[in-house]
Amino acid sequence: VTTSAPETTFIAEPGSLEGSTIAVIDAPREAVYRAHVEQELLTRWWAPPELEVKVDEFDPTPGGRWRILNYDADGTEYAFKGVFHDLVPNERIVQTFEWEGMPRHVCLQTATFEDVDGGTKVTAQAVFQSVEDRDGMAESGWREQAPVGMANLSEVARSL
Amino acid sequence: VTTSAPETTFIAEPGSLEGSTIAVIDAPREAVYRAHVEQELLTRWWAPPELEVKVDEFDPTPGGRWRILNYDADGTEYAFKGVFHDLVPNERIVQTFEWEGMPRHVCLQTATFEDVDGGTKVTAQAVFQSVEDRDGMAESGWREQAPVGMANLSEVARSL
Secondary structure, three states: OOOOOOOEEEEOOOOOOEEEEEEEEOOOHHHHHHHHHOHHHHOOOOOOOOOEEEEEEEOOOOOOEEEEEEEOOOOOEEEEEEEEEEEEOOOEEEEEEEEOOOOOOEEEEEEEEEEEOOEEEEEEEEEEOOHHHHHHHHHHHHHHHHHHHHHHHHHHHHOO | OOOOOOOEEEEOOOOOOEEEEEEEEOOOHHHHHHHHHOHHHHHOOOOOOOOEEEEEEEOOOOOOEEEEEEEOOOOOEEEEEEEEEEEEOOOEEEEEEEEOOOOOOEEEEEEEEEEEOOEEEEEEEEEEOOHHHHHHHHHHHHHHHHHHHHHHHHHHHHOO
16 A cells, blocks of 8 residues: 655744645545545544544534544543534635633634645645634644644545 | 713734724623624624614524625625624624625634623634735724724613
8 A cells, every 4th residue: 555645834933823734635626625524534534543533513514513522542532613614615614613622712724725736735724812722732733743634634535 | 862982992913813802891791792692782783883784694502603784875785794603601702704795704703701890891803814804804994993883882782
């Protein structure tokens, strides 16, 4: 089995409310989009492979809610939730995101998909309510996991 | 009739994704919160008085959608929409916001209500997907209308 992890750039400028992960995935936009909105596909890349993923709620429509649970090897649960603002098929998804372990700290996530040489450029942006929230998220696994997430997303999208 | 416009601070630091309006309103938190979640009260302060306000959709629950239409004297329609992420009664509302006139530019709005000397401190924060979006919104009426909005919110909340 050959796997190909795409080059992944994570940007979080000091003092900014924003963090973004960018990668070019060798698959059509349609496949990358499907990997975001089809629940079974999403669970295959949403979390690092060592975590079990369970979907509690997932309604990818404007106003639809989502809630996803991760479990580590000890069975510890990590719950995440949000609502979809809108979805433009094969182009863009805007949603909110909150980790229930640090309630009331919410971010706005925008995923965009563009045709480029080599496949689909994926830009996953998050904007936070405070720089502290952004920094905390970046250093608690987000920055480290960004390339892993893009590699897994790539694998799912390329399998379609 | 005596009206009292609260001192209102609008903060939008250069280069930041954020803009915030802060005021202390001489009314209890319960009243200020009700003015945000009861549709009839909301329409009384949501837009400048010269605009007519019509609610197309308003469901203040997690995942609930809202859509509000403004009409100027010429009958020109301005439509705004979003979804609620969550609501903590008398404390906090988190929602998304989009002006349909500039589609796909979304911000995350957080309104918080705190007890302080003199009433309720209201902080209305918005974080944007880009500094351009933030600047565009600030200069297209947001900054200018912020004190008007707080004055009208104050009037509604104090009437309860």
